[in-house]
């Protein structure tokens with residue numbers, strides 16, 4: 001009766017191999033679930049629940065986990081949030097005309113749609129400055145004149161305070177209060 005004994009050994013070996021194969025698959029499923037759930041959530045409870053789901057229900061548990069798991073991984077979610085932030089930043093960077101709310105370029109001085117004064121050009125250094133600024137932050141020049149006067153001032157030749165030719169000063173007008181009207185230019 002050697003053949004049935006051999007058959008018995010063969011059968012038990014077959015059972016062992018199949019059992020080891022199933023255990024390997026089982027452990028593989030657990031490891032895969034563990035790795036996958038960690039890329040998708042930082043919630044420890046959710047991670048444990050996913051492992052338990054696969055540990056108890058094995059292959060159907062994996063199916064349920066795949067159906068229920070978070071759609072994107074943490075890296076994908078992070079990249080998406082970065083992209084959304086970039087879009088938002090791009091939108092806030094774009095200037096709109098405060099008067100007509102249409103989009104204008106950053107270097108515009110006047111709104112091309114409603115002619116609203118968006119920026120001023122510094123009369124000293126030519127930099128673009130906001131009309132509400134008291135002075136040019138690039139050269140320190142004060143521009144406390146209205147925009148129209150500033151434009152006129154820009155067109156005039158640059159004044160030289162120490163020039164040999166004396167410019168009309170307000171003092172002679174004050175010292176000679178003869179004329180009651182406006183002083184002659």
Ligand SMILES: [Zn+2]
Pocket residue numbers: 097098099100101102111112113114115116
């Ligand atoms: Zn406008």
Ligand SMILES: [Zn+2]
Pocket residue numbers: 122123124125126127136137138139140141
């Ligand atoms: Zn300036």
